[in-house]
Amino acid sequence: MVVEKTVIDTVVIGAGQAGVAMSEHLTNLGISHLVLEKKRIAEAWRTGRWDSLVANGPAWHDRFPNMEFPGIGADSFVPKEQVADYFEAYAAKFTLPIRTGVEVKSVVRNEGRPGFTIETSEGIIEARHVVAATGPFQRPVIPAIAPQEESLHQIHSAAYYNPQQLPEGAVLVVGAGSSGVQIADELQRAGKEVYLSVGAHDRPPRAYRQRDFCWWLGVLGLWDATASQPGKEHVTIAVSGARGGHTVDFRALGHQGVKLVGLTKAFKDGKVTFQPDLAENIARGDENYLALLDAADAYIARNGLDLPEEPEARHFLENPDCVANPVLQLDIKEAGITTIIWATGYGLDYGWLKVAAFDENNKPKHQRGVSSEPGVYFLGLPWLSRRGSTFIWGVWHDAKYIADHIATQRKYSEYGQV
Secondary structure, X not given: OOOOEEXXXXXXXXOOHHHHHHHHHHHHOOOOEEEEEOOOOOHHHHHOOXXXXXXXXXXXXXOOOOOOOOOOOOOOOXXXXXXXXXXXXXXXXXXXXXXXXXXXXXXXXXXXXXXXXXXXXXXXXXXXXXXXXXXXXXXXXXXXXXXXXXXXXXXXXXXXXXXXXXXXXXXXXXXXXXXXXXXXXXXXXXXXXEEEEOOXXXXXXXXXXXXXXXXXXXXXXXXXXXXXXXXXXXXXXXOEOHHHOEOOOHHHHHHHOOEEEOOEEEEEOOEEEEOOOHHHHHHHHHHHHHHHHHHHHHHHHHHOOOOOXXXXXXXXXXXXXXXXXXXXXXXXXXXXXXXXXXXXXXXXXXXXXXXXXXXXXXOEOEEOOXXXXXXXXXXXXXXXXXXXXXXXXXXXXXXXXXXXXXXXHHHXXXXXXX
8 A cells, every 4th residue: 555645845733823824934935835733723712712702912913914803993802703713814815725624643753864754644744844833722731639529510711611501609710810810700790609719920901001011011122021030930911801901900800709719729628728828919910010000101201102191000999808808718518619610721732743852841942943853843832932922923923933944944955956
C-alpha cells in the first residue's frame, strides 16, 4: 500500500486567531503552507466560551489591522459568535489555505534530511517548518484540591455556557479573573446564590477620563512590556466587556449579593476552607487600579491633553460584610452548594509535538516564538514577545515576526542551490 505524502514548506497547526494571522503573513511572503485545524476556524470562540461572552477589548482594538468588524461600533464589545465569524471571513478574504477537520497526531524531525514528518488524520505531510499555533487554552486545569464528591456538579469554566445548564442550588466559583468574575456576576443576576473565591488579581479600570484601558496600556507602553513583573506570573486580570463594558468592582459585587471569599484552600469532610486573604487580595487589586490612574493622570499632564478629570474614579465603596467579616469555612451542604465552577485557567498540551523544544517542565523553549528546535515555532502563548501577545492584535504582530524569520531561514537554506 502506497501512502501519498504532501510536501510543503510550512505547516501551521491550529486555525484560531494565531493560525489565521500566521497564514496571512506567510501568504504575503509567498511561502507555500497549510493550516491544519481539527475542528472549525476559531472553534474555541464558539464552543469553548460561555454563551453571553463578549470580547474584553473594544472592537477598534481587538481586531487584525487589515479588517474591521462589520456592522460593529468601534467602541462596542463584540459577541463571541461574531468574533468567530470575523476570523472565518478574514480567512475567506485573504484566501488562506486552511484545512478543517484535520487532526495532527504527531510531528517528528526527519532523520538525515531537512524538515519534519507530520502524521494527520488525512495522511502524511512533510514540511521544512512547523508553527504550533494552538494557543494558550489547550487543556482546562482543575486543581488537585477538587473534592471527590459525586453529589457535587463540578465543571471547568470552559464547559460553562449558561445558568440554565446548572442544577438547582448555590454555586461556588473558584477563580476571579475575567472568566470567573463574569460567570459569577451572570449567575447571581440569574437568581443563583453565588460564592466567588477571590485570589490575587490585577484590576484595571474599564475606562478612565474617556479612554478605554486598552488605549491607556498602549500610550503608556505597557502592552510592549517584555516580561511579567516578578511575583505576578500567575496573577489574573479582572476586566469585563459585559453589558457594554464596566470596571470590575469586587465590593460592588459583594453589595450586589455575590458572597466573596478568599483563595480556596482545601476540601475535607464536606467542608471547604478559604485563606484569610480576601481583604488583602482586594486591596492589592486596588493598588493596581490606582497605579494605572496615576500613570494616566501623569500622561495627560505631560502631554497637555484636554480630557475631563474623573475624581469619582478614586472613590471606593464601603467593604460589604463578606469582606469585613470573611467566611473562612463553609459546610457545603448547609450552604446549599450543588455546583463548583473552576475558573482556574488552562495548561499546555503539546503531546503531538515530538521534538526537542521543551524544558524540564515540558514548557516551550523559545525566543519570541522561535523554538530551541530549529524549524519549530510557537505562536499565541502568553508573553510570547510582550504583554499583548495573547490579544488578537498582538498575535498578528507576533505572527509577522515569525513569518519573517521563516522567510530569512529559507533564503539561507536556498543559497548556492542550482
